Amino acid sequence: MEKTIEFEPPFLPPTSLWEKAKTLEWSSALETSSLTFAETFTKALNTKKVDQIYPFIEFRSKDTSLVRYAPYQEKEEKQSLEGMIQAIGATWKLNKKKVKFTLLCDNKIVSLTDMKGAPILTGKKGAAIPLYLSQIDGTWVIVR
Numbered sequence: 486m487e488k489t490i491e492f493e494p495p496f497l498p499p500t501s502l503w504e505k506a507k508t509l510e511w512s513s514a515l516e517t518s519s520l521t522f523a524e525t526f527t528k529a530l531n532t533k534k535v536d537q538i539y540p541f542i543e544f545r546s547k548d549t550s551l552v553r554y555a556p557y558q559e560k561e562e563k564q565s566l567e568g569m570i571q572a573i574g575a576t577w578k579l580n581k582k583k584v585k586f587t588l589l590c591d592n593k594i595v596s597l598t599d600m601k602g603a604p605i606l607t608g609k610k611g612a613a614i615p616l617y618l619s620q621i622d623g624t625w626v627i628v629r
Contacts, residue, residue: 498552502628506593506619515595516586519618522625523579523597527606530614531575535563542566544626552629569612576609594619594628 509515529537539562550557584605587596597616599605604613619628 499554500548500552502548502619503590503593505621506628507621507623509588509592509595509620511586511588511592511595515620519586519595519597519625520581520584522618523606523616524581526616526627527577527579530577530606530608533570533575535566535570538566538570539563542627544621545629549629573608573610573612576612577614578607580605580607589617 526538526541529541532538542562546559546562547557580599583600585596585598585600585602587598588594589596595618597605597618604615606614606616608614617628618625620626
């Protein structure tokens with residue numbers, strides 16, 4: 486049973502996501518392309534190279550800074566990414582069996598999870614990356 490809950494915040498935090506993200510009409514083509522994006526991101530993670538991983542999370546990093554009213558600092562973002570790489574290494578696995586695709590936020594974001602709602606991208610020591618994707622200018626990006 487789906488239920489829509491109306492929410493009217495007193496103000497909207499600054500973000501470029503809602504202006505840039507395409508409203509998605511779910512199809513098998515979008516399903517395939519979003520999984521391909523997730524596979525490519527997983528391969529990038531397993532290279533352990535910041536310069537290959539960072540483009541996948543750059544939009545999320547910049548947009549999160551806006552929402553938090555904090556300056557975007559690419560150097561700090563990359564240092565944080567380095568720490569994650571050192572802690573987890575190249576152990577990332579993408580579980581593509583029985584993926585649940587859930588459209589969120591007026592169909593501008595899709596969440597990729599397993600049937601229980603858990604992330605499909607996991608690493609060692611219980612590490613997991615939730616995948617929330619949007620399409621901007623025809624390209625999938627990871628969003629917050």
